[in-house]
Amino acid sequence: MAVKVKTLEELLKPPAEAASALSTQEYYVNMGPQHPISHGSLRFVVRLDGETAKEVMPVPGYVHRGIEKMCEHLSYRQMVHLSDRMDYFSALMGNWAVSKTVEHAAGIELNDRIEIIRTIMAELQRVQSHVLWWAVLGMDMGAATAFLYGFREREIIGEIFEETIGARLTMNYIQPGGVMYDIQPGFVAKVKKLISYLRPVIDEYDTLLSGNVILQERLRNVGVLDPKLALSMGCTGPVLRASGVPLDLRKVQPYGAYAKADFNVAVGSKGDSWDRYYVRVQEMRESLRIVEQLLDGIPEGPHMVMKPAVRIKVPEGMFYGQLETSRGILGLTLVSDGKGAGPIRAHFRSPNYNNLWVISALAPGWRVADTIAILSSLDLVIPEIDR
Amino acid sequence: MHESVVTTWMMTAGAWQAKTWAELASDALSQNIWLTVAYIAGGLIGSMTAVTILGLALIYAERKIAGHFQCRLGPMRVGPHGIFQTLADVVKLLMKEDIIPDRADKAMHLLAPFLAMGATMLVIAVIPYSPLLQLVDLNIGVLYVTAISGFGVMGILLGGWSSNNKWSLLGAMRSGAQIISYEVSATLALMVVVLFAGTLSLRGIVESQMDGWWIWRAHGVGIVAFIIYLIASTAEINRTPFDIPEGESELTGGFHTEYSGMRFSFFFLAEFLNMFVVGAMAATLFLGGWMPFHLGGWEGFNNVMGLIPPIVWFYGKVFFIIFVIMWFRWTFPRLRVDQLMRLEWKVLLPIGFVNLLAASVLVLTNLYFFPGN
Amino acid sequence: MDSAALVEGIIRKHPGAQLREGSDTPAVKVSAEVLVSVLESLRDDPEFGFDMLFDHTAIDWMEQGRFELIYRLFSTEQGHSAMVAADVPRDNPVAPTVSGLWRSALGLEREVYDLLGVLYDGHPDLRRVFLEDDWKGHPLRKDYQDDYMLERP
DSSP states (O other), X not given: OOSOOOOHHHHSOOOOOOSSTTSOOOEEEEEOSSSGGGSSSOEEEEEEETTEEEEEEEEOOTTOOOHHHHHTTSOXXXXXXXXXXXXXXXXXXXXXXHHHHHHHHHTOOOOHHHHHHHHHHHHHHHHHHHHHHHHHHHHHTTOHHHHHHHHHHHHHHHHHHHHHHSOSSSOOOEETTXXXXXXXXXXXXXXXXXXXXXXXXXHHHIIIIITOHHHHHHHTTSSOOOHHHHHHTTOOHHHHHHTTOOXXXXXXXXXXXXXXXXXXXXXXXXXXXXXXXXXXXXXHHHHHHHHHHHHTTOOOXXXXXXXXXXXXXXXXXXXXXXXXXXXXXXXXXXXXXXXXXXXXXXXXXXXXXXXXXHHHHHSTTSBHHHHHHHHHHHTOOHHHHHO | OOOOHHHHHHHHTTSTXXXXXXXXXXXXXXXXXXXHHHHHHHHHHHHHHHHHHHHHHHHHHHHHHHHHHTTSOOOOSSSGGGTTHHHXXXXXXXXXXXXXXXXXXXXXXXXXXXXXXXXHHHHHTTOOOBTTBOSOOOTTHHHHHHHXXXXXXXXXXXXXXXXXXXXXXXXXXXXXXXXXXXXXXHHHHHHXXXXXXXXXXXXXXXXXXXXSOHHHHTTTHHHHHHHHHHHHHHHHXXXXXXXXXXXXXXXXXXXXXXXXXHHHHHHHHXXXXXXXXXXXXXHHHTSOTXXXXXXXTOHHHHHHHHHSOHHHHHHHHHHXXXXXXXXXXXXXXXXXXHXXXXXXXXXXXXXXXXXXXXXXXXXXXXXXXXXXO | OOHHHHHHHHHHHOTTOEEOTTBSSOEEEEEGGGHHHHHHHHHHOTTTOOOEEEEEEEEXXXXXXXXXXXXXXXXXXXXXXXXXXXXXXXXXXXXEOOTTTOTHHHHHHHHHHHHHOOEEETOTTOOOSSXXXXXXXXXXXXXXXXXXXXXXX
């Protein structure tokens, strides 16, 4: 065969023979798949020279479930349920990405109520996801208290979801043609209360972690991602925005009810880990602003424009939909033959998959601890990488 | 000399002349050798028991404090407010299988936890808990404590090296570098008090603080030395923000990755006892040991303070220091290796040297408060 | 640039390109031989300025005996996106790599190789990404079979 295919084993060179008794030797270690940093099951093969990382090779695939293959056998409605299981921290946005693409393909028109409910829920989910990321970053940096503070807020937001949606993690809420359930009667008041609770809490996060000199020392100037490199590597979401590229689909190609809300896109200046950190903290505040503006304007109307039992007919062709999840742009390519109940090919453009490879560009030359800091600031969710 | 009613009482009652356990044992030698043996055995068993109870109490305290720092309750199920939780954990750890990695250096792997633990136990012998309770009073007490507690790094190094695990080795090497570096600053800070007190004996240092604690009396030098000692010794005992040898999120547990069951709990216990030693040394050298808190000219207040038994004073001060160290742990993130070294060699060490020089000038010119008679 | 103008512009610059029917996004089809040069000029031409390779995948058209490679491009400066498609034969699925143009292709092409078995000529690190190195076959191909697959009605 003309094209040579490699294996991981071939890449791992045996360490060079030590020149003298005092010279140092490089060595390989496995970070993961069972390692506190792997946040799931991600493996890194790291070549170390003492404390310095020389090479970081991500080896994903430990939670590969073949979601794209499964989609070829499922109907469009059933696909939504798999989208939960990809980026489970922003499950609603996965639902939305599938629904948006299917609606666009099938030509389903939505009413304002659905769009606004979807937007509010998605933004709450974004806050929840970022809160969790903040907690885990604290843990990775050694601040265990931050971890539990973050989980406290995550539970509180989770209760809002639970009341309307009935689920906390895998929501299956946003469906093609609407949302599964209408919002509960006290929803607006509860979310308002939540916002007034969360605002000071995010300031508290700043005093607890962001303002800490040790954290700033650990994150500032560590793993600087050049905007050119970020674009070339296909980064999206906060990782790209931290490098100074204001690419946010909510602004660039407004979908849902984002056009109705006034918000800023948080942009970093340098692209170091600190910028990636602070962009997300700012995004939490902006998300709360969006929710606050939309809450009062939820119009009356049905929460579904088509019955859940109706089979969705998609014409023959190739369709693409994308939206901004907490971690970047999630796109879905659907290829339909116009006959079956589901697609003949579905491909997810995963933000995490593209962000993952950044680590092998940024980490070399930094210490082991910085590798952790960079990884943590990338905010990877492994099931979405592996799909 | 400021003397309150109570300290006078203590002096007349002969508390000053109270003998240490070692002296009692050697005195008994002239009467009956078995009495000496009984003293030694009693001392050993007593200190073992004390150390175990102390370890359990400290672990429980850490879990409770951590819980309340993190908006949760901590252990609540085993016993009222979970006070038997650590006991239950000890039972669990003892029953667990003791796993030794296949290619490990077995002898070293088995020995390492005892080395870590033993170093701490030896230090506990010289600490003056109260005028009536001290196991041994060495005339080189401070030197002994710094020397022996530095020995504890051997346990960690051996444990990490013998496990045949790259993460363990990395953790052990970090630990070795860190403990040896910070030992310098901690010792420099202790030297300040030694200069003022004019003795290396821990009992002598406590007695020299009759008129006031060295942290106040030393004209600012004392408080700088205290802060340096607190930072350096937090690093020496591998607690957050200096817990890089364990560095859970980086090294999956560092030097004790491959340890399980009882041997792991020995490392764990050694860490907590080290914290106690740090607290005890800080209390003894800077905060007056078992001396009560007195204010000049407030006779009534001083008398009330003097009513509190010395051992309560001592433990109160120690637990305050321990609480501060736990407070650090549950607030701060972790430093990076090179930042850690920079903090020691570029910040703490120069300050420590300048501080020591300033202290010697103060001692020579008798410029500190209440300069003896 | 709106979609019709975009497709027109690409075809005007690259006579080999033609409209790719049936896609909801502006899409052109080129032959695999000129793929790299077309993509490179799309990236460097200030008129298009596609600075991101947004997504890359392949579709297995088994009946027609071809893999259709899909390259989704996005321009952050001009905010427009386009799709470039190219066919490679199914029995000899060798395609040129575009990893020299965008680094994101390094990962994306590995994924397509892993799941569909398209071989990228010139890729510096062509390995399986999700599956083990000794895995037999490429699961997203329509004729993929293994012992544990469930029978589908």
